[in-house]
Amino acid sequence: MTQTAPAFTGRLATPADDDFDEVVLGRVFNARRPVRRPDAVLLARTEDDVLAGVRLAAEKGWTVAVRSGGHAWAAWSVRDGGLLIDLGDFRGIDYDAATGIVRATPSTKGGEELSPFLEERGRFFNGGHCPTVGIGGFLLQGGQGWNQRGWGWAAENLVAIDVVTADGELVRADESHNADLFWAARGAGPAFPGIVTRFHLRTRALPGGIAHTVQAFRPAEFTEVMTWMYEATHRIPGNVEIVVVGKHLPDEHGEPGFVVTGLAFGDSLEHAQASLDVFRENPALPRAIGVKDAAPATLAELREEQLRANPEDHHYLTDNVWLEGEPSDVVERIRPLFTERPAKKAFSIWMSNTPTRPLPDMAFSLHTGAYVATYCCYEDPAEEDAHRAWMAAALAEVQPVTAGQYLGDSDFTTRQLRFMTDEAYQRLQAVIAHRDPGGRFARYLAADPETLNRNHWEL
Ligand SMILES: Cc1cc2nc3c(=O)[nH]c(=O)nc-3n(C[C@H](O)[C@H](O)[C@H](O)COP(=O)(O)OP(=O)(O)OC[C@H]3O[C@@H](n4cnc5c(N)ncnc54)[C@H](O)[C@@H]3O)c2cc1C
CATH class of the missing domain: 3.30.43.10 (Uridine Diphospho-n-acetylenolpyruvylglucosamine Reductase, domain 2)
Structure with missing residues (x-):
């Protein structure tokens, strides 16, 4: 009833x-x-x-x-x-051509809905990679959108938010009104003390061309390729998203392997293609088992690829780290994440965030030059314990080169790491205490709320 x-x-x-x-x-x-x-x-x-x-x-x-x-x-x-x-049934997107600002409700799907809406108007917003992710949770945790390396965190494009507060009032927050809420909305994630009902987002011109380089390798090439990658990433222009994916390769052996990808967003196709030149210097290229070299790509194709990589109706365990340390040490420590595969559809990503930019004043405040996340994707729930054990062992190996983690791929009921600077975390607690003293809104879902924002091995 x-x-x-x-x-x-x-x-x-x-x-x-x-x-x-x-x-x-x-x-x-x-x-x-x-x-x-x-x-x-x-x-x-x-x-x-x-x-x-x-x-x-x-x-x-x-x-x-x-x-x-x-x-x-x-x-x-x-x-x-x-x-x-x-908020799934609360829908709405509108665009103001005079300001280039789009306003959208939080359940808007960044890739499936917002991106095509903006494309029709010659505009673009660097939303999440998987097209079905809602902009609500995505933006509140920072938002690792397309080419985050060059364009920054998606939340940096917020110009204002409409928020229902714990007192049951609707307020607008931006740099100069309710600035504490605006600061918190860019990184607090699930502890934001309010309900955002609308995001006001700065858009950018639609890229004039997109090009994609993909180089696939067997596990034996990992050290050589990643050592080169750590050096080359400094020379690859900022309009290129650089990701290395460990996954089962669809070759005749179906063995674990990894692919190096460069995705360039250019003013024109020629500009995008030229931005990928450095990938041709990969010393292991002659031993690649598959290569796509600066091939033209479309946003629609990229979205379809993401849907294939993240199938619905599957079970997922995820974890992630911000990496720091000597590249030679880092590469050896992350190797199992990229060369072993516990499940056919499981994958890991290494994403360059180099050169690391200083962040604006917002709750999102912790990142380093490289990010690793692992996604155990499986269909049989009976496999969960085995996947958990593999993930825990692989990430324990990475611990000495771990600075913290990104909220977007985290599960604090499994593992708690630092996700903000200590200063930002303290400031967020003050905003929460002021805005929601009675605890109306749920906060971080954690195994141990007392040790939130701490690297467990440092305790
Ligand atoms: C297949 C897949 C691909 C992904 N790819 C990316 C990616 O490329 N980049 C990236 O950064 N992340 C990515 N993520 C992570 C994703 O961005 C986060 O899980 C994010 O929280 C999802 O937002 P949502 O609104 O869909 O989720 P929800 O589960 O609806 O929201 C998560 C939480 O955020 C809070 N929240 C959400 N909306 C509001 C609101 N309006 N007001 C107040 N609080 C709110 C709530 O605490 C809520 O429980 C991916 C996740 C999946 C499953």
Whole structure:
């Protein structure tokens, strides 16, 4: 039975409803589902619904969790008890050609919806790689979008946000109004003390051309290729996204291997292609088992490729680190992540963030010159323990060259690392204490909240 409270345009679902589990979990991307369940779910359709939801939660004494795109690997939106406000049915994108600013609701899918909308208008926003990720969770944690190395974190393009506060009020936050909320919205992730109902984003001109270089190798070439990569990354222009992916290669042996990729966004196709020249200097190139050299690419093709790499209805375990240290040490320590594959569809990425830029004043405050993330993707839940054990062992090897981690690929119920500078973390606690003293909004979902933002081996 469905209860529709008169105060809502959307729907309030409770455990008494036959489809309650589907409402709680149906929009969670990861098929590895939690056993946690909220007291109720509000499927909000309007800003007024969100306001009414926060007021209802205050009446009932509920904590509020939020869901935009449902892509948090660790299903952060699903908590035990309280109200889940799901923004999936709250839709809207509009663009102002005079300012180049696009306004979008948080459940907008960055690649599948926002990008094609902007392309029609000759504009681009560097949203997440997988097209179905919601802009809500993505932007709040910083946002590692296309060519983050050159264009910066996606949240750096926020010009304003509309926020429902713990008091049940709707406010605008930007550099000069409610600046504490604006600072926190760019990096606090799931501890943001409010519900963002609209993001105001600066867009850029659509790239005039995109070119893609891909070089595939067997595991034996890893040390040589990565040693070269660490040196070459300094010489590759800033319009090139540089990623090395460890995965099963679709060759005749189906063996683990790795691919070096350069993705150039240029003013023209010729500019993009020329930006990839350095990849031809890879000393292991004669031993590559597959090469695509500066081939033209489209945004639509890139999106399809991402959908294939991240299949729906699969179980995922993920973890990640920001790397620091001598390249020779780093390369040996990350080797197992790239040369062993626990599952056919599992993969790891090494992403260059070199040269590392100073960050603007925002909650997102920790990154280094290179990032590694690993994604264990599998279909049989019985495999979980084996994959967990492999991942834990591989990341223990990386620990001596680990500076911290990125919220976007983290699961604090598995492992807790530093994700902000200590100064930013303290400042965030002060913003939360001021904006949400009663703890209306759910915070980080952690195995041990006391040791949040600490590298566990330093404790
Ligand atoms: C297949 C896949 C590919 C990915 N690729 C990338 C990538 O390329 N780059 C990258 O940076 N990340 C990537 N991620 C990680 C992804 O960006 C994060 O998981 C992000 O949190 C997803 O946002 P969402 O809105 O879809 O998730 P949700 O699960 O809906 O949101 C996550 C959490 O953020 C908070 N939140 C969300 N919306 C709001 C809001 N409006 N107001 C207040 N709090 C809110 C809530 O705490 C919520 O539980 C990927 C994830 C997946 C599953």
